[in-house]
Amino acid sequence: MKKIGRIVATLLTITLILSLLAACGGGGNTPGSSPDASPDAGTNSGSGQSSAPDGASAEPTDTTLVYGTTQKYNYFNPYGGATGAYYFMSLVFDRLWEVDKETTEVTSRIFSSYEWEDDVTLKCVLKPGIIFNDGTEAKGEDVIYSLQKSIIDGDNFSYYTSKVDYDKSYVGDDGMTAYIVFLEPYGAAVNIFAQVPLVSKAFCDAHPNNDPIWWSDPVGSGPYRIIEAVTDDSAVYARRDDYWNSDYSFEVSELTVKHYSDGTAMWVDLQNGVIDVALPLSATQAGDLVSNPGEFTLATQSLYDVPVLVLRETNEYLSDIRVREAIAYAIDFDSVAAITFGELSAPANSHFTSDFACYNNNQPYEYNADRAKQVLADAGYAEGEIMLDFIAVNDGFQHIVAEAVQGYLGAIGITVNVQTYDPGTAIPMLIGGEADLAYFGVSNGNPEMEPDQFFSAFAGNGSFKTMAIQDEYFNSLLDRALVSVDQNERAELYRQADAWMYENFYALPICEKLEGLAYNSRIESIDIISQGKGCLGDVTFAK
Amino acid sequence: MSRYIIRRLLWMIPTLLGIMFIIFTISYLTPGDPAMIALGNNYTEEAYQAKIIEMGLDKGFITRYFIYIKDVVTKFDLGTSYSNLRPVRDLILEKVGVTLRLGLLSSLVTIVVGVTVGIIAAVKQYSAMDYIATSLSVLFSAMPGFFMALVCIIVFSLKLKWLPAAGLSTWRHYILPVLCLGLSPIAVVNRLTRSSMLDVIRQDYIRTARAKGVDERTVITKHALRNALIPVITVIGGQLSMVIGGSVIIESIFSIPGMGTLMMTGINNRDYPIIQGTVLVLSIVICVVNLLVDLAYAAVDPRIKAQYYGGDKRKRRDDKGEGKAKKKGAA
Numbered sequence: 001m002k003k004i005g006r007i008v009a010t011l012l013t014i015t016l017i018l019s020l021l022a023a024c025g026g027g028g029n030t031p032g033s034s035p036d037a038s039p040d041a042g043t044n045s046g047s048g049q050s051s052a053p054d055g056a057s058a059e060p061t062d063t064t065l066v067y068g069t070t071q072k073y074n075y076f077n078p079y080g081g082a083t084g085a086y087y088f089m090s091l092v093f094d095r096l097w098e099v100d101k102e103t104t105e106v107t108s109r110i111f112s113s114y115e116w117e118d119d120v121t122l123k124c125v126l127k128p129g130i131i132f133n134d135g136t137e138a139k140g141e142d143v144i145y146s147l148q149k150s151i152i153d154g155d156n157f158s159y160y161t162s163k164v165d166y167d168k169s170y171v172g173d174d175g176m177t178a179y180i181v182f183l184e185p186y187g188a189a190v191n192i193f194a195q196v197p198l199v200s201k202a203f204c205d206a207h208p209n210n211d212p213i214w215w216s217d218p219v220g221s222g223p224y225r226i227i228e229a230v231t232d233d234s235a236v237y238a239r240r241d242d243y244w245n246s247d248y249s250f251e252v253s254e255l256t257v258k259h260y261s262d263g264t265a266m267w268v269d270l271q272n273g274v275i276d277v278a279l280p281l282s283a284t285q286a287g288d289l290v291s292n293p294g295e296f297t298l299a300t301q302s303l304y305d306v307p308v309l310v311l312r313e314t315n316e317y318l319s320d321i322r323v324r325e326a327i328a329y330a331i332d333f334d335s336v337a338a339i340t341f342g343e344l345s346a347p348a349n350s351h352f353t354s355d356f357a358c359y360n361n362n363q364p365y366e367y368n369a370d371r372a373k374q375v376l377a378d379a380g381y382a383e384g385e386i387m388l389d390f391i392a393v394n395d396g397f398q399h400i401v402a403e404a405v406q407g408y409l410g411a412i413g414i415t416v417n418v419q420t421y422d423p424g425t426a427i428p429m430l431i432g433g434e435a436d437l438a439y440f441g442v443s444n445g446n447p448e449m450e451p452d453q454f455f456s457a458f459a460g461n462g463s464f465k466t467m468a469i470q471d472e473y474f475n476s477l478l479d480r481a482l483v484s485v486d487q488n489e490r491a492e493l494y495r496q497a498d499a500w501m502y503e504n505f506y507a508l509p510i511c512e513k514l515e516g517l518a519y520n521s522r523i524e525s526i527d528i529i530s531q532g533k534g535c536l537g538d539v540t541f542a543k
Numbered sequence: 544m545s546r547y548i549i550r551r552l553l554w555m556i557p558t559l560l561g562i563m564f565i566i567f568t569i570s571y572l573t574p575g576d577p578a579m580i581a582l583g584n585n586y587t588e589e590a591y592q593a594k595i596i597e598m599g600l601d602k603g604f605i606t607r608y609f610i611y612i613k614d615v616v617t618k619f620d621l622g623t624s625y626s627n628l629r630p631v632r633d634l635i636l637e638k639v640g641v642t643l644r645l646g647l648l649s650s651l652v653t654i655v656v657g658v659t660v661g662i663i664a665a666v667k668q669y670s671a672m673d674y675i676a677t678s679l680s681v682l683f684s685a686m687p688g689f690f691m692a693l694v695c696i697i698v699f700s701l702k703l704k705w706l707p708a709a710g711l712s713t714w715r716h717y718i719l720p721v722l723c724l725g726l727s728p729i730a731v732v733n734r735l736t737r738s739s740m741l742d743v744i745r746q747d748y749i750r751t752a753r754a755k756g757v758d759e760r761t762v763i764t765k766h767a768l769r770n771a772l773i774p775v776i777t778v779i780g781g782q783l784s785m786v787i788g789g790s791v792i793i794e795s796i797f798s799i800p801g802m803g804t805l806m807m808t809g810i811n812n813r814d815y816p817i818i819q820g821t822v823l824v825l826s827i828v829i830c831v832v833n834l835l836v837d838l839a840y841a842a843v844d845p846r847i848k849a850q851y852y853g854g855d856k857r858k859r860r861d862d863k864g865e866g867k868a869k870k871k872g873a874a
């Protein structure tokens with residue numbers, strides 16, 4: 001009997017082990033992994049390999065693509081919560097407006113026309129035939145609802161969309177013209193609302209935010225549709241052959257996005273051919289590619305972001321323009337950018353990149369430690385007298401910037417105490433004005449960033465006390481720009497504000513941030529933040 | 544035995560309530576405001592006040608705690624994630640299976656490999672096998688798990704291209720994470736099994752068994768191993784808990800969407816519902832693991848089994864005896 005018991009126990013154990021292994025899933029075609037995705041040395045096997053004969057120029061037979069990314073994007077509702085990266089949303093949702101970074105003009109692919117009827121009324125005429133992926137047609141009410149939803153959901157963007165008077169906003173008799181009425185003149189509206197995705201009111205009404213469909217198959221009017229999604233793992237997007245906008249075509253028929261919580265694993269999978277494109281790259285990985293490109297190509301694109309070194313105006317020393325001037329001369333910002341971002345940075349001499357209408361081609365701050373010391377001495381400050389706190393977020397690079405600044409300022413007799421915290425601790429400290437120095441960047445890859453989103457952080461009535469500037473002239477420029485509906489006037493006012501900040505050594509530009517991505521030889525070119533298209537499907541395969 | 548199990552399960556309730564109170568208090572006292580984090584650069588005083596009310600953070604500590612307990616006990620509602628807007632219960636249900644699979648596989652590997660190598664090292668003491676096993680145990684005990692993981696990725700994924708570096712799509716994806724999770728506990732179990740076996744095989748009854756002509760395999764497996772396993776089971780229980788709780792780093796490095804990454808996300812975002820929910824679920828798992836370890840004692844040590852059974856039977860015998868005595872007395 002005991003023997004039988006032992007045999008039974010052994011059989012049960014073996015069964016359990018086999019069940020566990022079976023439950024692991026063997027060889028299934030889960031997103032981002034084909035059954036034969038074994039990494040082969042030296043080959044360039046993405047998920048599905050196109051192989052045109054040597055010497056022949058043929059259309060690629062395989063038009064699927066696999067992206068690897070370390071960015072979170074586990075929730076496909078563009079409102080509320082962690083919505084993830086901008087360009088993933090652009091696959092599924094069209095946006096109300098887009099900014100052409102070459103001409104800096106605001107355009108729209110969904111409106112046939114838009115104009116300010118008066119200071120507070122924006123009339124937008126929707127193109128006919130904009131079809132959501134559930135087959136319904138977009139109407140004017142969807143445009144107004146797309147703005148209102150962020151308020152309904154308490155989304156972070158509601159700060160801007162709350163400037164609309166939804167009681168007075170209405171749809172014209174044709175059903176396609178939306179009259180967006182504002183509570184007060186708000187000239188920044190078109191630029192700001194460019195980030196707003198077009199959503200279906202009927203779909204949103206039928207599916208509250210906690211409906212699982214928002215994690216698997218949301219309805220949008222964009223060129224792709226999600227066909228498979230595994231939370232925090234991957235999502236598969238299929239190109240819509242019924243995409244309403246015939247002006248744009250995309251070569252990628254099926255696009256898989258694999259999420260990685262660690263850049264190392266993503267890098268290895270790129271090397272092994274599990275993914276075709278990896279983004280974003282770290283500075284180290286970008287540097288490695290420059291040194292040893294191999295079969296991969298490094299592409300960099302502007303993030304439209306100029307992170308700045310913030311100097312708190314209310315600090316007794318930093319309120320003195322001579323101290324701020326000395327700090328500007330004491331730091332070699334190009335070197336700080338090089339050690340922090342490596343190949344993924346470019347020099348900056350304005351608070352905006354040249355893609356923005358309010359860009360100023362300022363004279364760069366000269367790195368001159370001797371001059372900085374002299375300015376401080378002339379101002380009557382003894383060496384070691386000034387002590388400042390730099391509060392940095394532990395996001396992988398802020399502490400590098402902080403320590404570099406600490407070193408440079410230490411050389412001219414200013415003591416900097418660097419404190420690094422997680423975002424949960426650091427952000428309240430920045431809001432409360434506990435930092436004398438801080439790192440600040442706002443765009444993070446959004447080409448439609450409205451200058452007001454940057455300047456509002458520095459406005460006198462801004463919420464971040466660390467950054468608030470109380471100067472009347474500066475604030476008057478911002479107030480006037482906010483209400484003006486003349487885009488040229490707005491651009492000029494913001495240019496003046498930028499120049500004023502630069503001349504008074506507030507918010508010292510560190511560098512222009514670039515985004516790096518690497519792709520294999522299946523791809524000829526890629527432009528994920530392209531104008532007019534702006535989505536991951538804008539890829540040209542190698543012929 | 545069943546009474547013992549039920550008693551242990553009932554004891555889990557105050558244990559878990561205590562854990563929930565502690566983690567709730569720690570979350571409450573930890574610096575960082577989830578409403579501010581949620582708003583980020585869009586912070587304004589008005590939006591902040593609205594966010595606080597939306598998140599339920601406007602209520603006092605005691606009120607919030609009792610609301611939380613009531614929801615958990617009556618509906619197993621762990622709240623809604625601040626950053627994700629999804630029910631925490633759904634998030635955990637999606638990911639707990641991944642973590643448990645990893646943990647169980649690692650534990651299985653730990654037990655099988657650790658005990659087996661320990662037995663061999665003990666039986667063949669001072670042999671080459673013994674020295675190799677001991678040296679490797681010291682090495683793997685000293686090596687941090689995250690370092691092991693990165694080395695494995697570089698060697699097996701990047702250089703040799705034998706195994707994938709991320710995800711859990713196929714059985715091959717499990718090899719490296721399971722190895723990295725299990726190597727350190729294997730080292731501990733191996734060394735303990737070896738020393739425990741060495742103690743046992745020097746006992747008189749083992750010598751007696753050999754003198755009586757029992758074959759060596761039977762001596763080791765039937766007589767020595769069961770006695771040697773008792774301290775090993777204790778350690779295995781602790782190691783299992785560490786494996787399940789310590790998968791955070793391994794999951795992050797191998798991009799495995801399990802409880803570990805969920806917990807890290809919750810901590811970084813001050814997402815209290817996620818923090819509380821994941822800790823609660825992990826606590827339940829560890830309590831169950833401890834119970835299974837105690838039951839394993841009974842399976843291995845007849846004295847302990849007698850205690851579990853004997854206690855119940857003796858009590859029932861005594862109760863019956865008293866009952867009969869009372870009846871006799873009444874009669």
